Amino acid sequence: DCLTSPHGGFYMTRDVFGSSGDFVTSPEISQLFGEMVGVWCVHTWLSLGRPPRLLLVELGPGRGTLMADLLRGTAAFREFSASLELHLVEISPALRAVQWAALRCTNNSSSSGGSDSSGRGIHTFDRTQVSWHTSLDAVPDGPAPALYIAHEFFDALPVHQFVRDPKRGWLEKMVDVRTGLRMVLSPGPTPASALLVPRRLGGLAPGSAGELGALEVSAVGMAVAEKLAQRIVRHGGAALVVDYGREEPPYGDSLMAIRGHRGVGILDAPGSADLSAWVDFGALKLAPPSPAAVAPPAASVTTSGPVSQSSFLRALGIEMRLQWLMRGATDPGAAESLAAGCARLLGSTESGGMGESYKVMAIHRGDLRDLAGF
Incomplete structure (x- = not known):
């Protein structure tokens, strides 16, 4: 929504490319x-x-x-x-x-x-x-x-970001809006972590998945x-x-x-x-x-x-x-x-x-x- 929302999305109201914009491609x-x-x-x-x-x-x-x-x-x-x-x-x-x-x-x-x-x-x-x-x-x-x-x-x-906790498993990074905007971790696994983490880790070489402490999908x-x-x-x-x-x-x-x-x-x-x-x-x-x-x-x-x-x-x-x-x-x-x-x-x-x-x-x-x- 930050990029494509009709109500103030970054891409929606201006030309953001080139030397006079925000980035060059x-x-x-x-x-x-x-x-x-x-x-x-x-x-x-x-x-x-x-x-x-x-x-x-x-x-x-x-x-x-x-x-x-x-x-x-x-x-x-x-x-x-x-x-x-x-x-x-x-x-x-x-x-x-x-x-x-x-x-x-x-x-x-x-x-x-x-x-x-x-x-x-x-x-x-x-x-x-x-x-x-x-x-x-x-x-x-x-x-x-x-x-x-x-x-x-x-x-x-958009991406989902996950962090591995030794006791609670894969937790998801989320945005807390109660006291301003700040990143927090979910208290436990989320539907996204249950679906996406195994699928991505399943495509890695044997042994390498266990070395990861964070994952972005x-x-x-x-x-x-x-x-x-x-x-x-x-x-x-x-x-x-x-x-x-x-x-x-x-x-x-x-x-x-x-x-x-x-x-x-x-x-x-x-x-x-x-x-x-x-x-x-x-x-x-x-x-x-x-x-x-x-x-x-x-x-x-x-x-x-x-x-x-x-x-x-x-x-x-x-x-x-x-x-x-x-x-x-x-x-x-x-x-x-x-x-x-x-x-x-x-x-x-x-x-x-x-x-x-x-x-x-x-x-x-x-x-x-x-x-x-x-």
């Missing part, structure tokens, strides 16, 4: 990021057999920069562009309006603009139809295959991953997840609040700061489709990765693309900006880069092999 740093995601989409579409219709779905599109760069960068692949039907999952009216402008949308006959619950438009660059939805459940489920992009989406989903994140897997089983396609995080070991307490590019207390003025948690990719890999949704074994869901963002982008040819752009740059300042942006996308955490702390994972059917970047 990869698409805002360099056009190369969106272009490389576009390369991945085209390669995956080819691996799917060039379907004449393809749903391209982005979860939490931010300012729309990634999608705008992707569409521009793939425009030369006319057959791919002609197959696209674009769906953006965005709950914030303010960000929908920003995305509408970034994609240079115009109204179609059934459109009421990009800031209501069912906005539709036409992307003016290649006439791709664009639809907005408030949830993944509202996005058409087939019959065409779909590519799902979740860039810095899972980190914004995003039940919503695991549910979204399961929904994506179910859709992919039924209709084909793949999901690309890009976020800061790791596979193992699971986190104990990574929840943080950011306001104006600075860390603040997570209970400091709720709704005025971005809340996020590092993504537990190991938990996302534990979210297969339910048995009722499973198709023939060859079409069962699997994952590729996670790999580092640096490894993923390099495998897709980001350095070659950078050199091509720099050769064509007539402004020395533009060339320097391109090089600096690429360096930050690929760089180590110690150098202020995102290349190692950000990971990339794909969810796809077992019969879709050799995904680009992995």
Whole structure:
């Protein structure tokens, strides 16, 4: 609710991205990021057999920069562009309006603009139809295959935090509101701890679970991953997840609040700061489709990765693309900006880069092999 409540949620009334906002994401740093995601989409579409219709779905599109760069960068692949039907999952009216402008949308006959619950438009660059939805459940489920992009989406989903007590077992961190806002521990196990702790610990290597004294689990994140897997089983396609995080070991307490590019207390003025948690990719890999949704074994869901963002982008040819752009740059300042942006996308955490702390994972059917970047 601190992020998405219509009554003062952080994302609901303003543009929070970019240098003038509260944080900066990869698409805002360099056009190369969106272009490389576009390369991945085209390669995956080819691996799917060039379907004449393809749903391209982005979860939490931010300012729309990634999608705008992707569409521009793939425009030369006319057959791919002609197959696209674009769906953006965005709950914030303010960000929908920003995305509408970034994609240079115009109204179609059934459109009421990009800031209501069912906005539709036409992307003016290649006439791709664009639809907005408030949830993944509202996005058409087939019959065409779909590519799902979740860039810095899972980190914004809520988490449960648990602490192991030698006598009382796994206790849940909760917010006490009686004397101001403060974190407290539940007096005993909660329904969430009874459900989530065994599931997450069950995915760890033998012996490592007993070493943990704290555990953080995003039940919503695991549910979204399961929904994506179910859709992919039924209709084909793949999901690309890009976020800061790791596979193992699971986190104990990574929840943080950011306001104006600075860390603040997570209970400091709720709704005025971005809340996020590092993504537990190991938990996302534990979210297969339910048995009722499973198709023939060859079409069962699997994952590729996670790999580092640096490894993923390099495998897709980001350095070659950078050199091509720099050769064509007539402004020395533009060339320097391109090089600096690429360096930050690929760089180590110690150098202020995102290349190692950000990971990339794909969810796809077992019969879709050799995904680009992995």
